[in-house]
Amino acid sequence: MKAEKQYIDFYQEVRFRLTSRSPEEMNLQREEALRTFAAKGFPSRKVERYRYANVEADFAPNYGIQLAPLSGTLPSHCFRIADAEPRIRALYNKVADTADSIVALNTMLCVDTLVVHVPKATRVEHPIQISNVLKGEQDTMVCRRILVVMDEMAEADIIITDRAASGNRFLTNQVIEVVMEEGAHLSLYEVEETHLLCTRYSNVFVRQGKNSTLHHSNLTLFNGHTRNRLDVLMQGEGSEVTANGCVIADKMQHVDNNTLIEHLVPNCQSHELYKYVLDDSAVGAFAGKVLVHEGAQKTSSKETNANLLATRTARMYTQPMLEIYADDVQCSHGSTVGQMDETALFYMRQRGIDEKEARLLLKAAFITEVIENIPLESLRDRLHVLVDKRLRGELSKCEGCKLCK
């Protein structure tokens, strides 16, 4: 309980300061969260959904913890939780898995919540961009909370980017709750380009109503240790989810994507595609479960995890899972782990392209499928450029960080 103790002590120390800065909805949840966190502690590898993470080690360092509420001007449809409608505020911590200790830690320590609320039948023309820039003089832990509420027939694109502007250690614990009412359409993009000393725990929980469609793309372009969790509960008939992810990792980077998609009702569709390119001694993990509940007939589901290992020292753990309690469904799941295509490499070299460039083109080509699935054209174009830069080692030239070279 060593790693947990510092967080519990810290909470007890700042409890008053914290509650005085936070709205009631958040404060009401803190004590329960503390009990959960203190009772469970950080999950070990024995906990199924944390098999590929090293949570205690990730949270063990002594971080300074930021306790600043949101400030500045927020874009349209975005609010501090205190300024949101009461019915929206009431959804706080109602979608997240409150029994999870990482979520509990977030609930315990988070100061403010960014609410994105798109009202009924409103289409937000321009993407809402939430840009997180990690910056500080000392090693810092950030607890971030976002609540997205898409009313009936609402439509929006949300892009969340994580960057680091200083070279010290950062630990991010993020919880995003998403409620989608009937007929809502949401594209939610997460792009991480931080640096080797950044650890990120992202937890996204979505509840989908009837005929709603969700596109979620999670792109890990540069990081240290990352764990992305995505839980989608399909509660309304006719809903559809596309969950995509791409990972480019090298050196000693670690990326773990963990998804759970639950089909509760009939006639829903889920598509998952996660692709990893791992180089050097990078470690990747993908564990995705599709759970089709009893009665969820006519479910259509496809889950794919494909991985390219550029070296013998890179490692990939892949675990696609399918659990079905209905008898009239179409479900498939699969994963592949492969090496560079040597015949393609030679073909390119014979045309004069040097080996390094040829490898780069093949890696970018492997990722392309995920990028091409992104419905937002401007983001797609930008990501092609970012992926190319990333593979050329031109990304994340953070201040003073010698490790990226």
Place this chain on the structure above:
Amino acid sequence: MLQINNLHASINGKEILKGINLTVRDGEVHAVMGLNGAGKSTLSNVIVGHPAYEVTSGSITFDGKDILSLKPEERAREGIFLSFQQPVEIPGVSMVNFMRAALNAKRKYQGLDPLPAGDFLKLMRERRKIVELDSRLTSRSVNEGFSGGEKKRNEIFQMAMLEPKLAILDETDSGLDVDALRIVAEGFNKLRTPQTSAIVITHYQRLLDYLKPDVVHVLIDGRIVKTGGPELAAEIESRGFDWIKAEIGNSVTPL
């Protein structure tokens, strides 16, 4: 242009080429004929530096330069082009990016600046016409979903883009119908100059009717056993290889 002396090469420890001697001068077209397994494709792979083959002895010089120590990409930039027997599909790598990377790598090697995007696309359009390659194909990924014939046409298109000094056509005629064969061969002929040479590997006379080789070699069991003019190809077409085998008789010692 190309000088091969007493070349021995093996793959996985098995010797395939057992002393090849071949000289190709500027402007010449040489045909290499022979049965399956004689070592024809090995010869072309060794010239372009395929990493699976090991050269155990002998030498290859290209324009006076020893190329055995050069990487495949360096040999390519020196001006050696292989039209692959089985062109590789590379999903996700667009023809445009592929060709641009190849052409600019060569230009860099020659000390030239990359070709501006507009000029490059213009060149693509121009060269595409030589082999009547549909723009639909050049906007796709490399060879992805191309038919057998389209792949071969795409090889000659790439050759037209890269303007090699020496082109090696490894069974470019296989899998082509008569019309496609004519288009590919005529395309190839349009690209010929007095300074460019070719080695054409084939089983059949058909392609040679168009390409009109200056010299015809017969490769049997890793050696060039007979060399002649165009009439040799015609004779092989009508009589096969058995008479040549009989002619050399005991000079081929079984291992």
